[in-house]
Amino acid sequence: MTLSGISVLYGIIECFAVEAGDEFLVAEAEASRRGIPCECIDVDLNRLCSRVAAALLPSPCNMLRSLLAWLALPRVLFQSLFPPSGNVDVLGATVLHCLSFRARTWIAFVLAGVCAGCFVGGFLLLFGNGAKDAAEASGAVSSDDGDQLLVYAMLAAELYVLPRIYDAVAASRDEAMYRCLVAKASRQSHRRLVVVVGAAHANGILQKVRDHGL
Numbered sequence: 293m294t295l296s297g298i299s300v301l302y303g304i305i306e307c308f309a310v311e312a313g314d315e316f317l318v319a320e321a322e323a324s325r326r327g328i329p330c331e332c333i334d335v336d337l338n339r340l341c342s343r344v345a346a347a348l349l350p351s352p353c354n355m356l357r358s359l360l361a362w363l364a365l366p367r368v369l370f371q372s373l374f375p376p377s378g379n380v381d382v383l384g385a386t387v388l389h390c391l392s393f394r395a396r397t398w399i400a401f402v403l404a405g406v407c408a409g410c411f412v413g414g415f416l417l418l419f420g421n422g423a424k425d426a427a428e429a430s431g432a433v434s435s436d437d438g439d440q441l442l443v444y445a446m447l448a449a450e451l452y453v454l455p456r457i458y459d460a461v462a463a464s465r466d467e468a469m470y471r472c473l474v475a476k477a478s479r480q481s482h483r484r485l486v487v488v489v490g491a492a493h494a495n496g497i498l499q500k501v502r503d504h505g506l
Contacts, residue, residue, distance in 0.1 A: 301408040308400035319488040329480070333472040333487070335465060347460035354456060361455030378502070380494040416453075420446040466496030470504075473497070477506050 305312050323330045335343070347354065375381050393401070423445040427433045433441050469489065477485055485506075489497060 298408070300411050301404045304404035304407055305400050308396055308403075310397050310400045316488055319486075323486075328486075331476045333469045333476065334489075335468045339468075340461070340465070343460040343464050344457070347456040347464070348453065350452070355452065357459065358452050358455045361459070362451070375495070379498065380491060382491045382495065385491055416446050416449055419449055462492055463496060466493050466500065469493065470497050470500040474504075474506055 302312065320330050371379075372383050375383075420442045424438045424442045427441055428438050473485075473487060487497070
């Protein structure tokens with residue numbers, strides 16, 4: 293569901309000929325020009341899909357992790373607004389990049405976000421309607437209470453899914469990329485490394501480097 297929504301997002305962006313993710317291609321081309329060896333530290337699509345599936349499994353552990361993630365939200369928001377020393381100001385960088393967007397880029401991003409949101413929302417609505425119909429068929433709720441049950445079912449699904457998706461797509465990828473970075477850095481004799489990652493992953497990887505080193 294989520295990966296399909298991402299496909300819709302990037303598909304619409306590509307229709308507007310907006311370049312996304314070219315920083316990795318530019319980094320590789322520049323490294324090749326300078327004779328610097330390049331290594332990929334990201335997870336492949338198969339492992340990403342496996343992580344998403346494992347994260348969405350409604351097990352007691354995943355439910356507890358989802359709850360703890362919501363409890364940590366105020367702290368995360370505070371650190372995003374006031375990043376500690378040594379961290380990347382992701383929010384500030386995002387604002388600066390948004391100010392540099394052309395009208396075509398804004399239209400592409402807004403349209404892609406709306407379409408991807410509608411796509412994922414449709415799946416959630418389908419899930420909620422299934423729960424509603426099952427409850428009404430079993431006589432657990434009346435038809436008058438069915439709509440209210442639908443709202444609660446969708447809200448519960450969103451509250452559970454959102455932190456788990458973040459963990460699978462962002463947080464666990466930080467861990468995977470850090471481990472891959474350490475493994476590949478240990479095979480190299482270079483004193484310096486340049487790592488090109490998305491801004492959302494930068495602080496997570498930096499924190500792991502500070503905690504555990506390279």
